Amino acid sequence: MWASYTFLADLPFAAPIASKEAGDIDLLWWFLCAVSLVMTVLIFIGVIGFAFRYRAKPGVPPVQLHGHTALEVTWSVIPFLVMLVMFWWGTDLFFAAQSPPKDAMEIFVVGKQWMWKVQYPDGTREINALHVPVGQDVKLTLASEDVIHSFGIPVFRVRHDVVPGHYDSLWFRATKPGHYRIYCTEYCGDRHSQMVGWVDVLGENEYSRWASGGGSGGTLAEQGQQLFTQNGCSTCHLLNEQGRCPILKNLYNKPVELNDGRTVIADDAYLRESILQPNAKIVNGFEANVMPNFQGQLSEENVIQLIAYIKSLSPATTPSQVGVLPTKGPQVPAPGKKQSAATKATAVTPAPQQAAPQQ
C-alpha cells in the first residue's frame, strides 16, 4: 500500500518477509495483535480488578444495579467501528492479492497427490521446487489432478487452494533473494506433510544462468506444438486460412463471440475448457459436435503445453484492458486418470489408485 513494511521482519521473533505485499499484510497483522492485546489487558484488568476490589467483605452488601443502556450501546458500537477498520483494510489488501498484474511472468504449478509439478514457459520442469527472479511479478496458475491441495508460501504471505476442476492462481513479487519454504496446507491424504518444497529467489544474473540451462525438450510452446500435431489438432485448426474450426492465431486474451450471443475472453480457463469440453462453448458461426472430447485423454501438463503453444501464436500477448484473473468460469471436469483412448465416451470414474474404498 503505502511505503514498504518489510522492515517489520526485523522485529524480534517476527516471521521473515520477502515481498512488499507480505510487509503490508504483516502491518495489518501487528495492528490486529495490538488491538487484541489492548482488549485482553482491558478485560483482565476489569475482571481481576473488580473481583478483588469488590471481593466479599463482612458487612459490605452487594449493590444491585440493573443496567445502563447507553453504556451497552457504546461498547457495542465502538468495537464494531474498530472491526470495520479491520474489515476495510483486510479487504483492500485481499483485493490486491487476488488481482495479478497483467504482465506477470506465468508459471504453471500442478498439484498431484503429494507433489508439486512446476512448469516454466521455457519448458523446464521441476518437482517441489520453484525458481523465480527477484523483483519480477510472478503469477502461478494452479491446477490439481486429484484432491484439493493448497499452495502456500508463508514468506510471501500468499496461499490459495488448488481445487480439481478449474484453475486457481496467485501472484507475488519477491524482493529478497533467498531459499524459502512451500507448504501444502489443505489436507490431501497420507503424504500431505511431505508435499512441501522450496522456492529459490535468485538475483538477475543467477536467474539467467539457471534459466539458460533450459529444458531439454524445448520450450513449453514447442512441446505444445508437438502435441498440437500429434493429436491432429492441426488438421482442422489451420494456421493461415479458415479451416472447419476457428483460427487460433492471435486469439489469446481477445473477446470471442459465442453462438448464443455471449462474449467471453479467450483466457487460460476458456482455452482449457475448449480443449477438454469443446462443446461447452461454441464460437459463433461453427457447429457443435465437430471436435472430439479430449477429456481424459490429455493430462494437465499436456493442456498447459497446448495453451502455451496457442499463446505463442498470438504475437506480443497484448495485455487486455483489465488485469483479468483467469476467470474461474463454470467448472470444467478435471481430466481423469490417463486412460487408453476409450472409443465410446464412457463415464470417467477414476478408481482410486489404492484398494477399493472400504465401506
Place this chain on the structure above:
Amino acid sequence: MTTDAKSHSHVHIPKVSTLVKVWITLLVATFVTAEVATFDLGEWNIVIAMAIACTKATLVAWIFMGVRFTSQLTKLFCVAGLVFLSILLLITFSDYSSRSWTYHAKPWATNKSLGLSK
C-alpha cells in the same frame, strides 16, 4: 368459517367443501404447470414453475395443514424454516454467480464501460 360451537377446546374443524375446493385447485395447478412447461419460454419457465409450486405449497399448508387456525408462534416457526432455507440457497447461489466476475483495480468500471460485453 364458523367454528364448531359444541367443541370444548375451540378446535377449528375445516368444512368439507373447503377441502374439496383446495383439492381441485391443486389438481388443476398440477395440470397447468405440466402444460406450461411444454412451451419454451427460456428463463421464464423456471419462474412460472416455481410460482405455481409455491402457491400449491401455501394452499396445502394454509388449509390442509390448518396453519390458518394455528397460533402466531406456529406461523412464525413455518416462516423461520423457510427464511433459513433461503439463506442457505441465496448465499450459496451468490457465490456461484459472482465467481466469474472479474476483479480489477477499478471495481466500479463494469464490463460494459470497457467494451467487453456486447
Place this chain on the structure above:
Amino acid sequence: MATTYPTTPEAAAEEPVNYLNVEHGWKSWLFTTDHKRIAMLYVFSITAMFMIGGTFAMLMRLHLTRPEGIFAPETYNRFFTMHGVIMVFFFLVPSIPATLGNFFLPIMIGAKDLAFPRVNLLSWYLYIFGAIFAIYVVAAGGVDTGWTFYAPYSTTYSNSYVLSAAVGVFVAGFSSITTGLNFIVTVHKMRAPGMTWMRLPLFVWANYATGLIQILGTPVVAIALVLVAVERVMHVGIFDPNVGGDPILFQHIFWFYSHPAVYIMILPGMGVISEVIACFARKRPFGYEFIAASSMGIAILSFVVWGHHMFITGQSVYTGIVFSFLSFFVAVPSAIKVFNWTATMYRGSVTFESPMLYAFGFIGLFTIGGLTGLFLSTMATDVPLHGTYFVVAHFHFVMVGGMLVAFLSGIHFWWPKMTGRMYSEAWARFAALMIFAGFNLTFLPQFVLGYLGMPRRYAAYPPEFQVLNVLSTAGASILGISLVIPLIYLTYAWKYGPKAGNNPWGAKGLEWEIQSPPTTFNFDDTPTVTEEAYNYGEEVEEQRVA
C-alpha cells in the same frame, strides 16, 4: 410408566426420596423418562467419549514431539481425524445441553419434565447408537479425512472407514436435533405461571438459542454426509470434479452447519458462566436483557457467516467480502456478553469458589479465543493463517478454554444439587489452576507456530518448529493429567462427600429452592414465580463471607 414410591417410613426418614433412589436396577435407568436420569446417563457417556477423544489428543501431541514424528503418517492422520470427530460430534455439541441443560432447564422454568420425555430418551439412544458406530470406526482402523470430510478426498480418494463414520455422525446429529426440539417446545409451552420471558434464567435463554441452532443447522450436515456416503457407494456424485461436480459446494453445505455448530458448543457455556458469576458476585447480571438478546443474536447471525472458512478455497471474492463483513457482525454479541460479565462484578460481593475460578478462566480464555477469531475473519490476514496452527489454537481457545471450562464450572456449581453431596473445595481449586496452566502452555505456543506458518494436520514438520511443539506437548500432558483430577474427586464426593443442603452456594433460582437431589417430579406443586430472576437482595450473609 408409573413410578413406585418406597412406603417404609424409616427408608423415607433416613434418606429422603429423590430421583436417584426412587428406583433401582438397570431397567430403571435404561427405560427412564425422567430428564434428570437421562442427564446423568449423558454425563457418563459424554465423559467416556471425552476420554477416548482425549487419548487421541495425547497420542497426537506425543507424535509431534519429533519433527519426523513417531507413528506412521497414515496413523497420525487417523489420530487427528478421530480426535476431531469424537470431540466435536460426541463431546462438544451434546455436552452442556444434554447434561446440565437436560437436568436444569425444566427445573429452572418450574416444569415437572421436558415437553417430550420419551423423545428425550430417544435422543440418548441415538447418541449411544452413533457412539457405537464411532467406536467401531476407531476399533476397525479409523477414518483419515479430517473431521470436515472434505470432498473429493472423502468421497473418492480415501480408503478408510468414511461411510461408517458418516453414519455415526448422522445418527448423533439427530440426537442433537431431538434435544434442541425438546428445549424449544419446553421453554415455549411449559413455563410455570409467572415465569415470563424476561424472568427466565440466562442459562435457559442460552439453551433455547442453542436449541434453535440445533434445529436449523444439524439437518444440513446430515444431508451433506448422506451425499458423501452415496457418492462413495456409487463412485460418482455431485461433488465429483470428473463429472463436473464442484467440491466447494460440499464446503458450503458443510460449513452452513459447522459454523453455527461452534455456537451450539459455546452458547450453553455462556449460559453457565452467566449463572455462576451472578451467584458468586451476588449480583443480578449487568444488562440481563442485553445478555439474553445477544444469545438470540448469536443464534440467528451465526447462519450467515460460514464463508469465512472458505476465503481462499476458490469462493468468489465478492461473496468472501460479504462473509467477512457479517463475521465481524457476529463478533459483537460475544463482545457484549464479555463486557456485561465484567460489569456484573462491579460493586458485587465476590467470592472465589471453584466454579467462580473456572468462570474467570472462561472469561480470559474466551476473550483471547474471540479476538484471535478476528484475525481469521479479516480476509488479508486469513490468507497466511488459513490452515495453520493459528487456526488450531484459535478454536481450541474457544472450545477447550471456553466450552470445556464452562462445562466444568457448571458441573462443579450444580454437583451438590445433582448428587446431594459436596466435593472437596481444595482439590477443585487446585485442579482448576492446573487446567488453566496446562491449557495455556499447550495452546499459546501454537499461536506462534501458526504465525510462523506451520500447517495443521502435518504428521512431519520442519525442524525449526520442534521447540514450540515440545512445549505444547508438555502443556498437553499437564492438561491431560489435571483433567483427570475432577473425575476422581467428584465421583469420590458422590459416594462419600458431606451432605450438601438445598442451597450450598446461597444462589437464587428455582433449582435451589427444591430438595437436592430433587424428587422425580421436581416440585410438589407447580411454583408461581413472583420476583425477577437473580433477585439477590442487599442483605449480607455472615456464614459465606467468613
Place this chain on the structure above:
Amino acid sequence: MPETIEQVPHEAEADLHVRHHFANAEQQMEASTLGMWTFLITEVLFFGGMFAGYAVYREMYPAAFAATSEFMNVEIGAANTAVLICSSLTMAMAVRAAQLSKRGDLIKYLIGTLIFGITFLVVKAFEYHAKYVEHLIPGPNFHPEHLAPQFMHNAQILFFLYFCMTGMHAVHMVAGVGLLTFLLIQAYRNVFHAHYFAPVEMIGLYWHFVDIVWIFLFPLLYLIGHWHW
C-alpha cells in the same frame, strides 16, 4: 353447516391421555403441535441441502440439464403428483373425521390415504426400474442411448440429484405409510375422538409436508424447460 358430534365423550375422558408433566390437555396439544412443526423445520432444511445442490448445478449446466430432462417421464410424474394430492385430501378428511369422533369415516379415509401412498410408491418403483433398464443410474455403467456426448458427464449430476431427492422422498413416504398403518390400528381400536386426536393431526402434518416436498420436486426434476442453446 358443520355436522353434529355424535355421542361426544365428556371431558374426563380427555384427561385420560394427558401425560403427567402437562397441566392440561390444552397445553399438551399445543406442545405436540409446536414440536411437530419444529420437526418439520428440520425436514425443510434436510431437503434444502439437496435443493441448494440442484440450484447450483442447474445454473452451471443449463444445457446439460435440459438435454437430460428428456429421460424423465413427465406423464408418470404428473400422475404421481395427482396421486399424492388425492392422498393429502383423504388425510385432511381423516383428521377432520377424528376431530368429529366419526370412527367410520376416519378408518375409511385412512385406508384411502394408505392406498394412494402405496400407489405412489409402486409407480415410483416402476420408474426406477425403467431407469435401471435404460442404464441411467450414474456411475460406471451409465450409458444413455441418444444423449449428446458433451453432456455425458454433467447428465450424471442431474441423475444423481434425481435419485437422491426422489429416493429420500420415497424413504419419507415409506415412513409415512408405516405411521398410517399404526394410526389405522389405533383408529380401529377407537382410540381417537373429539378430545384426543393429536396423533392423527401430527401424522397428518407430516404427510402433508411430504406432499409439499413432492410438489416442488415434480417441476424441478420433470419439467426442466428446453433451453434454445
